Amino acid sequence: MYPLDYPEPPTEAAIAHARAQLASYDHDARSLERHIQHARDALARIVEERQCAIREMERELAALEDKVAHTKAYVSPFKRLPHELLRHIFLNVFEDSATSAWTLSSVCMLWRRLALSMPKLWSKIRLITSHASSAETIRLWLERSGRTVPLDIEIILRSHPTADGLSRRRYLSLPPPHAAGDPWVAGGGWTTPPPVLHNPPAPAAGGTAVHLQIGGAHQSVHMVPVQAVVPADTVGPAPSSPPPHPSEWDMPPLLANPERTIPSQQRLRKNMHWGHIAFYYLVEQMHRWERFVFRFEKQFLSIAALKAIEGDAPLLREFEVSCNDHAFYGDWKWLPSAPVNAHFDLSSLKTLTLQHVPFKWSSPMLRNLRNLQLRSLPTVHIALDRILHIVAANPQLESLSLNFASPNPPVLPLTPCTLPELKTLNLGGHYLLSSLVDSLMLPSLDALILDIEARDPIEDTVSSLLTRSGNPPLTRLSLSYGSNTGPHAGFYWGSGAGVASWHFLAELDHLAALQVGSAPLEPLISALSTPDDDNGQDRWMCPNLTTLLMRGCHAHGDGVAKLVQMVEARNPDTATAGGAGGGGAVINGVAPVRLRHLELYDCTALGPDVTKWLKTRIDEVVCTEPTFEGRYCIAEVNHW
Numbered sequence: 001m002y003p004l005d006y007p008e009p010p011t012e013a014a015i016a017h018a019r020a021q022l023a024s025y026d027h028d029a030r031s032l033e034r035h036i037q038h039a040r041d042a043l044a045r046i047v048e049e050r051q052c053a054i055r056e057m058e059r060e061l062a063a064l065e066d067k068v069a070h071t072k073a074y075v076s077p078f079k080r081l082p083h084e085l086l087r088h089i090f091l092n093v094f095e096d097s098a099t100s101a102w103t104l105s106s107v108c109m110l111w112r113r114l115a116l117s118m119p120k121l122w123s124k125i126r127l128i129t130s131h132a133s134s135a136e137t138i139r140l141w142l143e144r145s146g147r148t149v150p151l152d153i154e155i156i157l158r159s160h161p162t163a164d165g166l167s168r169r170r171y172l173s174l175p176p177p178h179a180a181g182d183p184w185v186a187g188g189g190w191t192t193p194p195p196v197l198h199n200p201p202a203p204a205a206g207g208t209a210v211h212l213q214i215g216g217a218h219q220s221v222h223m224v225p226v227q228a229v230v231p232a233d234t235v236g237p238a239p240s241s242p243p244p245h246p247s248e249w250d251m252p253p254l255l256a257n258p259e260r261t262i263p264s265q266q267r268l269r270k271n272m273h274w275g276h277i278a279f280y281y282l283v284e285q286m287h288r289w290e291r292f293v294f295r296f297e298k299q300f301l302s303i304a305a306l307k308a309i310e311g312d313a314p315l316l317r318e319f320e321v322s323c324n325d326h327a328f329y330g331d332w333k334w335l336p337s338a339p340v341n342a343h344f345d346l347s348s349l350k351t352l353t354l355q356h357v358p359f360k361w362s363s364p365m366l367r368n369l370r371n372l373q374l375r376s377l378p379t380v381h382i383a384l385d386r387i388l389h390i391v392a393a394n395p396q397l398e399s400l401s402l403n404f405a406s407p408n409p410p411v412l413p414l415t416p417c418t419l420p421e422l423k424t425l426n427l428g429g430h431y432l433l434s435s436l437v438d439s440l441m442l443p444s445l446d447a448l449i450l451d452i453e454a455r456d457p458i459e460d461t462v463s464s465l466l467t468r469s470g471n472p473p474l475t476r477l478s479l480s481y482g483s484n485t486g487p488h489a490g491f492y493w494g495s496g497a498g499v500a501s502w503h504f505l506a507e508l509d510h511l512a513a514l515q516v517g518s519a520p521l522e523p524l525i526s527a528l529s530t531p532d533d534d535n536g537q538d539r540w541m542c543p544n545l546t547t548l549l550m551r552g553c554h555a556h557g558d559g560v561a562k563l564v565q566m567v568e569a570r571n572p573d574t575a576t577a578g579g580a581g582g583g584g585a586v587i588n589g590v591a592p593v594r595l596r597h598l599e600l601y602d603c604t605a606l607g608p609d610v611t612k613w614l615k616t617r618i619d620e621v622v623c624t625e626p627t628f629e630g631r632y633c634i635a636e637v638n639h640w
Contacts, residue, residue, distance in 0.1 A: 073108065086114060090121060098124035098152070101144070119146030130158045131274035131300055139281045150290035150315050153282065157296035275302030283308045291318040293353075298325040306357070309334045312345035319365075320353035326378055332358045335365050361386040369394045370421075373401040376429075384432050385410035388439055392417045401426035403451075404433060414439045423447065428482065431455040442469045447476035449515075454480065454498025463504045474508055478515035481551055502527035505541040513547035521555040521603055525562045530569040531587055540584070540592045545570075547597040554626075555604035564610065570595050571617040594618075602626040 006014045073079065078086070093100045101121035105112045115121055122144040127137065138155075145151060282292075286309070296303075306321065310333070313319075319335075331337065336359035338344065346365060355375040359366070361382050366372070372394055376382065384407050391400065397419050407430050418441040425442060427433050428451035437450075438461065448465075450458060458479060466474065479499065499519050505511070505527055516524060528545070531537035555563075570584045571594045583592040598614065600606070600623040606614075614621045 079110075083114060086111075087118060090115065090118060094121050094124075098126045116144060119144065119149040122146075123149045124152040124154075126154050128156045128158065131302065133274075135274055135277040135281070138278050142281055142285055145285075145288075147288075149288065151285060151288045152291040153289065154291075154293040155278075155295070157294070157300065159297040159300060272301040275300065275305030276308075279305040279308050283311070286311050286313050288315060289313050289319075290315045292316065293318070293320040295320070295322045295324070298323065299327040299329075303329075307332050307334050310338070310344075311335075313349075314345045315348055316346060317348050318351040318353075319349060320351075321357050322353060322355035322375075323357055324355075326356045328379055329358050329377065334358075336360065336363050338363050338365060340364065361390050366390050367393045368396065370396055371399040372397060373399075373426075375401075375403040376405060376407075378405050380404075381406050381408045383408045383411045384435060385412040385414055387433075388414055388417060388436060391419070391436075391440070395419065397422050399424040399426075401449075402433070402436075403428040405429045407432050410435070416441060418443075420444060425449065427452060429453070434458070434461050437461050437465055440465065440469075443472055445469060445472045445474060447478075448474060449476075449478040449482070451478075451480055451482045456498065457500040458498045459501060459504040463507065466507060471507065473510040475510050476513045477508065477511055479519070480517040481515035481549065482517070499524075502541070503537075506537070506539070508542055510544055511542045512544050513549075514542065514545060515549040515551075516553060517550070518552040519550075521550070521553040521559040522557070522562055524550070524553065525559070525566045528570070529562065529566040530584065539588045540590050543583075543590050543592040546593060546595060548595060549597075549599040549601075550603055551599075551601040553600075553603045559604055560606060560610060563606075564613070567595065567598075567614060567617050573617075596620065599623070 006018060010018075081089075090100075090104055093104065097103075101115050101118075104121070105115035122141055125138070125141050125145075127141075129137070142151075292313075294306075309321075321336075335344065335346075336354055336357070338360070340362040342364055344364065349365065350369055351371040352365065352369050353371075353373040355373070356377055358377065358380075359374070372390075374390070382404065387402065387404060387407060388410075391397070391402075392415075394400075395418075398421050400419070400422055401424075403426075409432065414435065417439055421444055422442045423444055423446040425440075425445060425447070426449040427437065428449075431453040433452050434456065442465065445466075448462070450462070452458070462477075462479075466472065499516075502524055527537070527541050528548075531539055531541075570592050572584060583594045585591065595618050597620045598618045599621075602624055603626070605625045606623055611621065611623055614623075
């Protein structure tokens with residue numbers, strides 16, 4: 001603060017002089033403000049000029065970086081590869097990943113042109129979709145596959161897709177953890193293809209990193225992204241990097257369906273046509289089908305489109321239409337329901353799977369097969385002799401799986417049927433199917449799965465089949481393991497293995513895996529224990545047994561103690577036994593091999609101490625302790 005050099009108190013002259021100086025101060029302040037504003041304006045002009053210069057240099061830098069990226073891509077070793085060799089690499093990648101064409105065609109315009117010029121890359125259709133998605137994805141895939149290349153088609157239709165791509169259940173279901181597609185586990189549902197492992201690292205900025213594995217060696221290629229320009233010789237929309245899809249396959253990008261923005265009622269009417277559109281495109285290429293698999297969870301609005309599957313398919317080797325849930329259908333006119341005098345070219349068909357869909361026992365499609373799997377609808381009542389006719393019409397069968405919930409008694413007498421090449425037999429459903437087993441002779445049988453309703457002891461059926469077939473070396477046996485064998489099984493008629501005595505196991509010296517459901521635990525465990533006077537045995541039963549699975553086999557009294565004794569006898573402590581890692585004691589010249597795998601589902605409460613001890617003797621132990629709270633069983637899994 002500057003002091004004022006004025007007298008106190010102010011005089012008239014001092015006041016007049018102060019007023020004159022105040023006017024001068026105001027003039028000087030306004031002058032300074034104008035100079036400051038001029039300086040600020042000049043600074044703003046300089047900043048704007050420099051910013052414009054910086055932006056111009058940034059544009060030039062981006063253009064140079066783009067040229068650098070294109071030049072690097074041009075001088076890349078992969079660019080110098082002959083197109084024939086690049087096509088060969090594409091085919092190698094295609095063998096590992098059926099949907100790799102979508103990725104390869106999204107790298108650069110050269111790769112896109114090559115991928116679109118190779119119909120073989122588009123010949124395997126792997127699609128998990130729903131009727132809310134556009135069916136144009138199928139059309140685009142078929143167009144890119146050309147006109148002559150055989151087609152391998154797998155389509156899974158979800159009814160109600162959620163964020164994870166799976167439909168929700170209203171109750172808890174806890175199936176045993178088996179490998180997907182285990183062919184001898186009955187009731188295991190669909191055979192899911194193995195996942196495609198395609199998790200490349202994140203690409204560098206300004207390009208796409210593509211990682212290929214050829215002959216065990218990894219190659220990494222940096223390619224510039226494709227602009228939104230489609231060459232004239234390409235088909236379909238401009239390529240883009242597909243988003244990750246957490247599904248069974250490395251899924252291609254589904255075409256966006258604009259109908260999702262419309263009201264639900266109108267969208268429902270639109271979705272009624274998904275099946276008709278999809279199967280119009282598919283059936284149009286039926287002459288190229290080499291493998292056709294269509295699975296759906298339950299009946300959908302346009303399911304009548306399946307009736308269009310009719311005509312010649314000279315290349316078709318495998319055909320499957322499966323529904324996960326049974327429904328009620330009328331009589332369809334399609335290939336599996338074709339009349340007996342129909343003439344369709346299905347000369348290459350060897351594998352047929354029909355689950356919960358209509359078919360006729362006399363259809364020409366059910367002839368001369370090597371692998372047959374049929375699961376009938378609850379409303380289908382086929383006479384037992386006609387079921388046997390289906391079997392006899394395929395004398396070269398190697399795998400047979402039949403599940404009939406309500407067959408009729410035979411009209412004509414059942415005649416013996418020999419299947420010399422059959423290795424796997426899977427029968428489930430009504431108890432009348434046991435009469436079907438009594439008519440079969442299977443000299444090459446390796447795996448036997450029986451989930452037939454229990455009315456008579458099943459061991460007589462098994463023993464008679466093996467004796468009649470010349471005692472083939474059976475290695476796998478499953479009895480009522482895939483049927484209703486939960487914690488409430490056994491309280492109602494029709495559930496359970498129906499085994500009165502386990503002495504027939506003495507005939508199965510080659511048996512390596514045994515599955516049993518809803519049978520008393522103690523008799524089975526006693527039969528597999530050390531031979532003695534108590535169990536009436538003089539030799540080991542199933543000496544080559546390495547896998548034992550039981551579900552719903554309730555224990556009474558000393559069941560847990562007998563289980564421990566059986567494991568102790570077959571898997572003695574290696575330190576006590578000399579560390580050789582062998583099995584039990586030699587009795588009558590036979591010593592059993594060690595158990596390698598033990599599973600107990602809803603059988604008995606073992607306790608953590610017994611489970612821990614089992615872990616020390618057996619390589620793999622899985623057990624669930626049954627609970628009876630609520631209607632559905634919720635089990636706590638101890639998976640070692």
